[in-house]
Amino acid sequence: MNMLQPDHAEPTAHGADHAEGGFDAGETIIGHVANSSFEHPILHLPVVFGIDFSITKHVFMLLLVATVVFLGVTLTVRRYLRQDRLVPAGFMNALEFVVEFIRDSIVLPNVGAKYVRTWAPLVLTFFCFILAANVAGLIPMFEVVGLIDHYVLHTGEHSVIKNMIHGGPTATANFNVTAALATITFIAIIVAGTLAHGFIQHWINLVPHGLAWPLYILLIPIEVMGMFVKPFALTMRLAANMTGGHIAILAILSFVFLFNEIFSSALAGIGVGVLVSVPLSVGIYALEIIVVLVQAYVFTLLSAVFIGMAINVHH
Amino acid sequence: MPDERDPFLARSLQFLQANLRQAGPAATASYSLIGAIVLLGGAGHLVDRWQGTDPWGLLAGLLIGLVVGFYELAKAVWRP
Numbered sequence: 409m410n411m412l413q414p415d416h417a418e419p420t421a422h423g424a425d426h427a428e429g430g431f432d433a434g435e436t437i438i439g440h441v442a443n444s445s446f447e448h449p450i451l452h453l454p455v456v457f458g459i460d461f462s463i464t465k466h467v468f469m470l471l472l473v474a475t476v477v478f479l480g481v482t483l484t485v486r487r488y489l490r491q492d493r494l495v496p497a498g499f500m501n502a503l504e505f506v507v508e509f510i511r512d513s514i515v516l517p518n519v520g521a522k523y524v525r526t527w528a529p530l531v532l533t534f535f536c537f538i539l540a541a542n543v544a545g546l547i548p549m550f551e552v553v554g555l556i557d558h559y560v561l562h563t564g565e566h567s568v569i570k571n572m573i574h575g576g577p578t579a580t581a582n583f584n585v586t587a588a589l590a591t592i593t594f595i596a597i598i599v600a601g602t603l604a605h606g607f608i609q610h611w612i613n614l615v616p617h618g619l620a621w622p623l624y625i626l627l628i629p630i631e632v633m634g635m636f637v638k639p640f641a642l643t644m645r646l647a648a649n650m651t652g653g654h655i656a657i658l659a660i661l662s663f664v665f666l667f668n669e670i671f672s673s674a675l676a677g678i679g680v681g682v683l684v685s686v687p688l689s690v691g692i693y694a695l696e697i698i699v700v701l702v703q704a705y706v707f708t709l710l711s712a713v714f715i716g717m718a719i720n721v722h723h
Numbered sequence: 724m725p726d727e728r729d730p731f732l733a734r735s736l737q738f739l740q741a742n743l744r745q746a747g748p749a750a751t752a753s754y755s756l757i758g759a760i761v762l763l764g765g766a767g768h769l770v771d772r773w774q775g776t777d778p779w780g781l782l783a784g785l786l787i788g789l790v791v792g793f794y795e796l797a798k799a800v801w802r803p
Contacts, residue, residue: 513740517747634791637759713747713750713751
């Protein structure tokens with residue numbers, strides 16, 4: 409796990425294969441997956457209370473995705489509500505399908521009819537945000553920006569555009585991001601239990617009642633640990649899935665440069681690329697599109713299940 | 724159950740929804756089992772690094788992780 413931490417990710421992203429030490433596949437892959445380093449943030453911000461608020465690649469992607477989702481959804485819904493006849497069209501159609509799907513087949517069966525309207529907005533926000541952040545990681549927008557910069561703009565070594573190219577574009581591949589999302593779920597579980605049963609009763613509900621007292625000595629610690637296990641499982645699963653697929657694609661693509669180096673001929677590299685790397689990575693990329701959807705779905709489903717467990721207590 | 728007269732796509736979606744509805748507990752169970760083992764095993768490993776009690780923290784963490792994981796699994800599976 410250590411290798412995924414951002415401070416190990418020196419910004420070698422696009423220059424690694426030209427470095428004099430030859431092609432370092434590991435360094436290049438991590439450079440394309442991990443957050444960009446604090447030395448070259450996109451925007452320098454001051455350090456407050458020992459926390460560097462500089463905007464790195466993943467923070468930039470978070471802000472970008474949040475803005476796109478917020479504007480996309482609010483503008484579409486506003487335009488829809490201004491119509492004379494309330495008939496959804498275009499993007500609104502898709503949005504309505506997603507809202508109904510999340511509400512009726514994820515939130516309703518888990519949370520129950522009484523609290524659907526309380527928790528559907530949170531779960532929907534999770535779904536839209538995670539899906540958008542995952543999808544944003546699959547769109548090669550920074551590569552296009554880099555190409556334009558390389559051939560047209562020719563900006564300096566530490567320009568905003570150069571700094572933007574470093575680091576991976578998938579914000580949800582960062583454990584800090586998914587941990588923050590899971591923390592929201594963790595708080596939502598407690599709030600849901602409190603709203604449904606009262607604060608004290610929520611904690612009493614955690615352990616089954618009517619058992620012999622020695623069992624409680626065992627069960628209470630287990631339940632407390634279980635409370636942290638749920639958000640932890642959410643954190644690891646989302647981040648690991650988003651990182652894993654990208655690493656697989658990059659590892660297969662790095663065959664091109666490795667073979668190029670081993671046989672010291674461009675033809676070997678290009679041959680491996682055409683015959684093996686590109687077809688395989690296109691296949692994995694197609695799989696990634698499914699993974700992106702499934703992971704957003706699983707996160708929202710599990711959040712809804714956990715919130716529902718706090719509300720509908722059965723013993 | 725889906726209506727036979729429904730168009731194909733709507734019927735498929737209804738089946739998908741029904742399946743997803745049933746998938747909830749299974750997904751919860753599997754992920755909490757793995758999550759508990761990894762989290763508490765990791766916590767045990769950190770205790771090892773901190774106190775220098777090399778294999779024992781990890782082993783204890785994994786064991787407690789197994790217990791917590793199976794407890795969560797049982798709770799998810801036996802939920803009425």
